[in-house]
Amino acid sequence: xNQDTILQSIDTIVNQGAxxxxxxxxxxxxxxxxxxxxxxxxxxxxxxxxxxxxxxSRKRIPDVLLLMIIGLVIGPxxxxxxxxxxxxVGNIFTTVTLVILLFESGTQLNFNTLMxxxxxxxxxxxxxxxxxxxxxxxxxxxxxRLDVATSLMLGxxxxxxxxxxxxxxxxxxxxxxxxxxxLILESxxxxxxxxxxxxxxxxxxxxxxxxxxxxxxxxxxSFILASIIGLLSAxxxxxxxxxxxxxxxxxxxxxxxxxxxxxxxxWLGFSGAIASLAFGIGMANIDRIYDGFFKRxxxxxxxxxxDTEKQLFSEIVFLLKTFFFIYIGISIQLxxxxxxxxxxxxxxVLFALRIPVVKLSVxxxxxxxxxxxxAFMSGLVPKGLAAAVLATLxxxxxxxxGEIIQNIVFAVILFSIIFTSIMVxxxxxxxxxxxxxxxxxxxKHEPTLNDILDN
Numbered sequence: 395x396n397q398d399t400i401l402q403s404i405d406t407i408v409n410q411g412a413x414x415x416x417x418x419x420x421x422x423x424x425x426x427x428x429x430x431x432x433x434x435x436x437x438x439x440x441x442x443x444x445x446x447x448x449x450x451s452r453k454r455i456p457d458v459l460l461l462m463i464i465g466l467v468i469g470p471x472x473x474x475x476x477x478x479x480x481x482x483v484g485n486i487f488t489t490v491t492l493v494i495l496l497f498e499s500g501t502q503l504n505f506n507t508l509m510x511x512x513x514x515x516x517x518x519x520x521x522x523x524x525x526x527x528x529x530x531x532x533x534x535x536x537x538x539r540l541d542v543a544t545s546l547m548l549g550x551x552x553x554x555x556x557x558x559x560x561x562x563x564x565x566x567x568x569x570x571x572x573x574x575x576x577l578i579l580e581s582x583x584x585x586x587x588x589x590x591x592x593x594x595x596x597x598x599x600x601x602x603x604x605x606x607x608x609x610x611x612x613x614x615x616s617f618i619l620a621s622i623i624g625l626l627s628a629x630x631x632x633x634x635x636x637x638x639x640x641x642x643x644x645x646x647x648x649x650x651x652x653x654x655x656x657x658x659x660x661w662l663g664f665s666g667a668i669a670s671l672a673f674g675i676g677m678a679n680i681d682r683i684y685d686g687f688f689k690r691x692x693x694x695x696x697x698x699x700x701d702t703e704k705q706l707f708s709e710i711v712f713l714l715k716t717f718f719f720i721y722i723g724i725s726i727q728l729x730x731x732x733x734x735x736x737x738x739x740x741x742x743v744l745f746a747l748r749i750p751v752v753k754l755s756v757x758x759x760x761x762x763x764x765x766x767x768x769a770f771m772s773g774l775v776p777k778g779l780a781a782a783v784l785a786t787l788x789x790x791x792x793x794x795x796g797e798i799i800q801n802i803v804f805a806v807i808l809f810s811i812i813f814t815s816i817m818v819x820x821x822x823x824x825x826x827x828x829x830x831x832x833x834x835x836x837x838k839h840e841p842t843l844n845d846i847l848d849n
Contacts, residue, residue, distance in 0.1 A: 586671065722807065733805055749834050
């Protein structure tokens with residue numbers, strides 16, 4: 395090989411290296427631009443979520459509906475993002491959302507509120523839940539062709555109402571404090587029923603055993619032990635919380651401990667979800683627990699969650715809710731119309747079923763509940779976060795028909811929130827629909843809101 399050939403080869407190698415380096419730089423710039431755009435979009439979504447909350451308070455349009463619409467646009471409509479791109483992150487995200495949601499919900503419940511309102515709420519909660527579960531199960535058996543246990547599980551998932559929609563909405567309605575309290579507590583209690591029965595029925599489906607006695611006994615013992623572990627964990631954490639607070643950057647240690655409580659219970663074969671809820675309730679009522687059980691044994695008083703920590707947990711739930719409902723919108727499959735149609739049918743059935751449910755639940759002796767109150771109680775049937783999280787579990791666990799269950803539940807969540815958004819302003823005005831709803835509850839000597847105001 396002569397000298398010119400050698401020099402030419404070296405020059406080619408150098409040029410190729412320069413070209414490759416330029417390509418790598420261009421790729422790095424592209425990745426950097428994509429990463430920057432993604433981070434900017436995340437920031438915009440958080441600002442949009444706060445804006446949607448303000449719109450909710452003024453226009454009665456649920457923020458979760460707007461978040462789901464964003465998910466629909468960037469997901470199944472324009473295909474910018476797909477659930478497969480998120481991989482296993484989506485599954486982990488749903489579990490984290492469930493754990494934090496249950497814990498934060500538990501911190502809002504105190505024993506006094508539970509004891510004083512339990513009678514007025516339980517009839518509506520139980521009748522609505524079990525009738526919904528039965529009706530949806532019938533649809534699952536006859537239309538979707540699911541087996542009995544899987545159909546009942548679908549009904550249990552859709553048996554509750556959404557706290558994320560109900561709580562902000564009732565604060566904007568002109569209804570009595572009693573009816574608003576009943577609706578708020580129903581949304582909280584029904585979440586627990588949904589979780590307990592859906593997980594129990596999923597165990598039945600996975601085990602393949604229809605021996606409900608043995609399975610229910612095993613599940614009840616699992617939930618009881620999980621509740622005990624959750625409450626004892628709350629006592630333990632309340633006694634070391636003050637010391638943990640002296641550690642720098644320790645404000646997120648409580649959510650971290652919730653994950654530990656969840657993980658240990660799941661590892662032991664108990665319900666991590668129930669343990670997380672029990673842990674939150676225990677932290678909210680630690681004074682009562684201390685006075686009732688541990689005062690004689692433990693001289694030092696436990697520490698409670700402070701306002702800053704509670705505000706942090708609320709913000710975490712807000713962020714998780716924001717991205718989770720966007721994730722739901724992304725996960726809805728518009729190319730599969732059959733689950734969407736079934737979801738629409740179930741939603742219509744549930745809104746029609748709600749009227750006799752309220753009539754059965756609210757007795758004539760409840761004279762402080764007006765016809766207007768009962769009409770609004772019949773028009774608020776939104777499904778939300780708990781149903782969405784539970785809907786993802788059957789597919790993750792390998793339940794046959796798990797994917798169609800998820801698609802149906804997501805469709806019901808979307809349609810139920812849309813229907814609720816439409817029903818509220820309609821029921822506030824005098825029109826054919828509002829008159830029909832009020833006529834369903836009109837009885838002799840039963841007051842309307844106008845009657846009370848006139849008196």
